[in-house]
Amino acid sequence: MIYVGGVPFSTGSDDSSSSQGNDILMALMEHPALVSASSSFSAVQERKFSLSNDSHLVRTRQIKWVYIFQKEYATVDPSLVDLVGTDEATTCVGLIVRNPKSGMISVAHMDSPRIVEVGLTQMLSSVLDQNSDTILDVHLIGGFNDVSHQHENGVTESHEKLEGYSFPLCSKIVEILGKSINKFNIQTLHVLGYNTRQDSEGNPYPIFNGFLVETATGSIFPASFDGTTRCPDELVRRIRVTASFEDPSCKGRLLETYDTQSDKFVIAPCAWTxxxxxxxxxxxxxxxxxILHMCSTSPFAEAPDFVDNQRRQWEYVLEHPDWRETFPSKQPRIFERTADGSWVRHPVRPRGSTFVYAK
Structure with a gap:
């Protein structure tokens, strides 16, 4: 069930067809409270999150953060983690669910309508408490106008010929939220037209590609990250996203990487064929x-390092064609947080042998 401003939200329609998500989305995009919230979010200066020595921005290793890639999710405990976030989203959408009573926060980087239903269940598994009346705070950030013939608010005039990727994804998310027996208070809906601007040639691209959440307060800020903060195990996790599309066990699911209770990253084995x-x-x-036109859903909107990141993945796979070199004995890659907030690879013990460190 969806709430806005703590009040139950209804489109006034009992339609149970596949267009229900579209109707809900269009109505939400016109809600005055959400229009105002999106406008306020657009005015916030983007935070550049970096640990590089020459950065004049955030660079202290005392901050404990969790970063998620495309198709990943993580649920964090505010007593263990200060910040959680993601970026590199163009047609993808970031979904934030927070329990205002416990402070537990789950963040997902959704890239397809096919993972929304099971993905939300995964997110809620560590966020919900015993009180079924708890109204969870929700924020949706990402996606842009990659469809044609939109209204000013970023939705199309007709449902018959929806194009692009962002609209169907946003529609599916609000459809599943609306059908759920749980209660979701949508506080931010910075998607589609509200997250779109144009370059000098008229090509649309997102205003913001990412965000971070301050776990102590639940405050949301637009943000971008760099190679020093997209960690740990950045390259293998990128490859795992691609490899997961041919892995039946990952079908319709978000990828799990972060262990909430132990504050560790556990990268499960993935096999590239x-x-x-x-x-x-x-x-x-x-x-x-x-590369941009073959590998991106939005070739005009990608960040400058998109192509380089693609090439690095291919180079790694070609250098390690046998995935078992990366996951010896088919064991996960485990990373523990150190005292200064950085990450260190945990040794793995192959079955029947002493401790060794993976390459």
Whole structure:
């Protein structure tokens, strides 16, 4: 059930067809409270989160944070984590669910309508408490106008020929929230038209590609990250996102990476196939423009390091065609937080042998 401003929200329609999510989304996009909240969010200066020595912004390692990539989610305890966030979202949408009583926060980087229903269940597993009357705070940030013939508020005039990726994803999220027996108070809906601007050539792209959440207060800020803060195990986690599309066990699910109770990252084994190695070999010599158009849902909206990140993944897969080199004995890659807030790889013990460190 959806609430806005603590009040139950209804579109006034009993339609149970597949267009229900579209109707809910269109009505929410016009709600005065959410229009105002989105306008306020747009006016907030983006925070550049970095630990580089030459950064004049956030660079202290005393801050404990959790970063999630595309298709990942993490639930964090505010007593263990100060910040949680994501970026690199173009047509993807960040979903934040917070229990205002316990302070527990779950964040997901959703990239497809197919993972929304099970993904929300995964997120709620560590956020819900015994009190079924708890109204959970919800924020949706991301996606942009990658569809044609929109109204000013970023939705289309007709449901018949929806194009692009952002609208169907946003529609599915609010549809599942609306159908749930749990209560969700939507506080931020900074998506679609509210998160769109144009470059000098008229190409649309997102105003913000990411955000961070201050866990102590639940405050949300637009944010971007860099290589020093997209960690731990940045490259393997990127590859796991791609490899998961051919893994039946990952179908319709968000990827789990962070263990809430132990404050550790546990990267479960993932196998890249010979087909994926062949694809990496065939793509590595493409031009930057070709890579953007073949590998992105929004080639005009990607960050400057998108192509480089793609190339680094392919190079790794070609250097390690056997995934078991990365996951010896098919064991997960575990990272523990150190006293200064950084991450260290935990040793793995192959079955029947002494401790060794993976490469």
């Amino acid at each position: 010979k087909r994926q190695v062949h694809i990496a070999l065939s793509l590595q010599n493409l031009s930057d423009s070709e």
